[in-house]
Amino acid sequence: MTPVVRARDLVQTYAVRRGLLRAAAKLQAVRGVSLEIAPGQTLAVVGESGSGKSTLGRMIGLIEKPLTGELELDGADAIKRASGTAARLRRTVQFVFQNPYGSLNPRKKIGAILTEPLIINTDLTRKDRIAKAQDMMARVGLRPEHYTRYPHMFSGGQRQRIAIARALILDPKLVVADEPISALDVSIQAQVLNLLADLQRDTGVAYLFISHDLTVVGHIAHNVLVLYLGVAVEQGPKTVIFDRPLHPYTQALLASTPVTTGTKRPRIVVKGEPPSPINPPPGCVFSTRCPYVTDRCRLERPATRVVAGRLVACHYAEKFLQTMSS
Numbered sequence: 139m140t141p142v143v144r145a146r147d148l149v150q151t152y153a154v155r156r157g158l159l160r161a162a163a164k165l166q167a168v169r170g171v172s173l174e175i176a177p178g179q180t181l182a183v184v185g186e187s188g189s190g191k192s193t194l195g196r197m198i199g200l201i202e203k204p205l206t207g208e209l210e211l212d213g214a215d216a217i218k219r220a221s222g223t224a225a226r227l228r229r230t231v232q233f234v235f236q237n238p239y240g241s242l243n244p245r246k247k248i249g250a251i252l253t254e255p256l257i258i259n260t261d262l263t264r265k266d267r268i269a270k271a272q273d274m275m276a277r278v279g280l281r282p283e284h285y286t287r288y289p290h291m292f293s294g295g296q297r298q299r300i301a302i303a304r305a306l307i308l309d310p311k312l313v314v315a316d317e318p319i320s321a322l323d324v325s326i327q328a329q330v331l332n333l334l335a336d337l338q339r340d341t342g343v344a345y346l347f348i349s350h351d352l353t354v355v356g357h358i359a360h361n362v363l364v365l366y367l368g369v370a371v372e373q374g375p376k377t378v379i380f381d382r383p384l385h386p387y388t389q390a391l392l393a394s395t396p397v398t399t400g401t402k403r404p405r406i407v408v409k410g411e412p413p414s415p416i417n418p419p420p421g422c423v424f425s426t427r428c429p430y431v432t433d434r435c436r437l438e439r440p441a442t443r444v445v446a447g448r449l450v451a452c453h454y455a456e457k458f459l460q461t462m463s464s
Contacts, residue, residue: 171194177344182359195346242297284296369423
C-alpha cells in the first residue's frame with residue numbers, strides 16, 4: 139500500500155534576532171525527522187511544548203517549506219512540485235486547528251464556510267455545493283438549520299465539528315489535526331475523538347494527530363512518533379511503544395500519564411527544562427535531563443535504528459529491553 143505521506147530527513151530552522159549588533163541565531167525546530175502514514179492510519183506526534191510538533195505538522199501540511207529533506211504526498215513530490223500538481227496537493231491535505239473559533243471566519247455563515255473550498259477547488263454547481271455541504275454537516279452531527287448560522291452561535295464542540303467538516307469537504311487523503319480537542323471540555327473530547335474515528339473508517343482518510351496527551355493518543359493512534367527538541371527519539375506501532383517504551387524520554391512521558399487499569403508504570407524522574415533549540419546538546423538531545431546519562435550520551439548523538447519492532451535513538455535501547463524482559 140502506497141503511503142499517503144512519505145517524509146525523509148525533514149529539517150526546519152528559523153533565524154532569531156539577538157540584538158542590533160549581534161548576528162541572528164539559528165533555532166533548530168526540526169532536525170532530520172522521517173515518517174510514513176498509510177491510508178486510513180493515524181500517526182500521533184507527541185512531545186512537550188517546543189519539541190517541534192506543530193512545525194512538523196506545518197511542513198507536512200504544506201504551510202511551510204522544509205529547509206532540507208524530502209516530502210511526498212499521495213505519490214507526488216511536494217517540495218519540487220511538477221507543473222499542475224499544486225492544486226491537487228492542496229486538496230490532498232487539510233488542517234484542523236486547536237482553536238475552532240479562531241479558525242472560522244466570524245463574518246461568514248456556516249454554509250459559506252463549507253462551500254468556499256468547493257468554489258475554489260472544484261467545478262461543482264451551486265446546487266451541488268450546497269448539497270455536499272449539507273451532507274457533510276449531517277455526517278459530523280450538525281442539523282440542517284445550522285447552515286445559516288454564524289460561528290459565535292455554536293458551542294466549542296460544535297465549532298470543532300464545523301472545522302472538521304470544512305477539512306473533509308474536499309475529500310482529502312490526509313488531515314493534520316493540531317491539538318484538535320485540547321481546547322474542548324473533557325465531556326466533549328470523547329465525542330470529537332469518536333467522530334474522527336468514524337470518519338476515518340468511512341472515508342479512509344489518514345491523520346497526522348498532534349497531541350501532548352498520551353491518554354488521547356492511546357485511543358486514536360495506530361502509530362506514535364515521539365519528538366524531543368526536534369528529534370524523533372522513538373517511533374513505531376502504538377501497542378509496541380506503549381507496552382515497552384525503550385527511550386528514557388518516552389518512558390518518562392508514559393510514566394506521567396494517569397493509569398486507570400493494568401500495571402502501574404515505574405516512575406521516571408526527569409529534572410530541569412529542555413535545553414534551548416538555539417544551542418542543543420552535542421550528543422543525545424535528552425542527555426541534559428536523562429536519569430541514565432553517560433559520557434557517551436553527552437558526546438555522541440545516537441543513531442536511529444530498529445530495536446524490538448520500533449525505531450529508537452538511544453545508545454542503550456537494547457539494555458532497557460533486556461531489563462524489561464527480565
